[in-house]
Amino acid sequence: MATRTESLTRREQILKEAARLFAERGFHGVGVDEIGAAVGISGPGLYRHFAGKDAMLAELLVGISGQLLTGGKGRAAEAAGNPEAVLDSLVEGHIDFALDDRPLITLHDRELDRLRDSDRKLVRQLQRQYVELWVEVVREVYPDLAEPAARAAVHAVFGLLNSTPHMGRPGSLPGRAGTAALLHRMARGAFEAAAASTPG
Amino acid sequence: MATRTESLTRREQILKEAARLFAERGFHGVGVDEIGAAVGISGPGLYRHFAGKDAMLAELLVGISGQLLTGGKGRAAEAAGNPEAVLDSLVEGHIDFALDDRPLITLHDRELDRLRDSDRKLVRQLQRQYVELWVEVVREVYPDLAEPAARAAVHAVFGLLNSTPHMGRPGSLPGRAGTAALLHRMARGAFEAAAASTPG
DNA sequence: GGACATGGTTAACGCTCATTAACAAAGCGA
DNA sequence: TCGCTTTGTTAATGAGCGTTAACCATGTCC
DSSP, X not given: OOOOOSSSOHHHHHXXXXXXXXXXXXXXXXXXXXXXXXXXXOGGGGGGTOSOHHHHXXXXXXXXXXXXXXXXXXXXXXXXXXXXXXXXXXXXXXXXXXXXXXXXXXXHTTSGGGSOHHHHHHHHHHHHHHHHHHHHHHHHHOTTSOHXXXXXXXXXXXXXXXXXXXXXXXXXXXXXXXXXXXXXXXXXXXXXXXXXXXXX | XXXXXXXXXHHHHHHHHHHHHHHHHOTTTSOHHXXXXXXXXXXXXXXXXXXXXXXXXXXXXXXXXHHHHXXXXXXXXXXXXXXHHHHHHHHXXXXXXXXXXXXXXHHHTTXXXXXXXXXXXXXXXXXXHHHHHHHHHHHHHOTTSOHHXXXXXXXXXXXXXXXXXXXXXXXXXXXXXXXXXXXXXHXXXXXXXXXXXXXX
16 A cells, blocks of 8 residues: 555655645645655645645644544653642643654644534534643642633643743754753643632 | 824724734635725725735834834833843733734744845844844843743743733633733743752 | 825736655666 | 556646736715
8 A cells, every 4th residue: 555665655755845844834835746746746746735824734733633542642641640740741742743844833723623523523523622631630739729720721822832842943952852851851840830719 | 194093094904814824724825805804995906005915024024123112112211220130020011912913922923034134134033033032131030040941931921921812812811900910920930930950 | 175195995917835746767576 | 669657758638726907886185
């Protein structure tokens, strides 16, 4: 079925480049000819591998959401019974993703509305499950945190972790390991502060 | 010059609606006819007020960046000499903006690359100044934080504060005041944690 | 009361761009 | 060697959309 002669199949090449281009210039900002050129074929040749441009975006977004959820569930299972450890593991996993797949993270919350209804619903459902996974764990670690506040806090921490694409490319950063550690500390600090109920 | 019969001039109406639509469906995702319809005129009538669709986006983005920077500078001046107070004021100001002008916040980091070179440079310069303003204050409050880490932390906190558009519309939130307080606590907690250097 | 600026209108133009048609070159099993 | 699948190619199609043209109503100033 797939002639995986090299490390990446054609489909995978295309998806990777499409993700990069979509993240850089937006879904509507990039044409099929550019995507084709990025993998060495030209324009309509892409239609041998995908039903259309929309299909590429859909596969990317569903893939991201699915990966995040699956990974999160796996981590939750591994460290089950130790909420602190689960939360740390979730944070770590999300940071790895944000640092290693910046284009996908960017797409994830930028181009969702360009999908067909059915795909968008699917992606949103996966996202919702992922959020709920976090909310449950957060409330185990910080039982005083009400559910609406916990949910808002989770979204806020996602925003914090997903900020990596906005950080300047070059050496103005603490380096991958340092950045990861910094983000991890900040995420935990943010949750901690969220749970510290207003005095009174 | 402007017949400000109502509270909003035509230009302002258009900008407001354009911001909302751009945020909802992306710059390329919305047509001039839709923008026109949103203010009761149709299509090309917009060209009596703006040179083109690009000009609307440009004015919006430059306006946002300028407002943020101006507001930030003002707050820094007001509480000068008390870094803690300045930081709290900056956080508060940014939260007000994020909560009151969600569409603009969304545009702010989503559609920057659709601008002409000159406009994009201007916006980026304003953004950079705004970041540097924060970085300075943060380093006064947390002198142990190295500059690259401080800059990364500021970007991360922006991500945290700008997450408001991702939070579900309805009553699943703690309400405006509660959300503002929560975000404020989280932002400060995140900075605090960023400054807590890894135990050596 | 004519002239002109203002802020609209609808129709037409032209460009971009996703998609499809028609065709070709390998690779390969029988 | 024939024929089928796979994976390209270039040319054509057709829709969407920003922009411009041409025209019209309504004040307002002198």
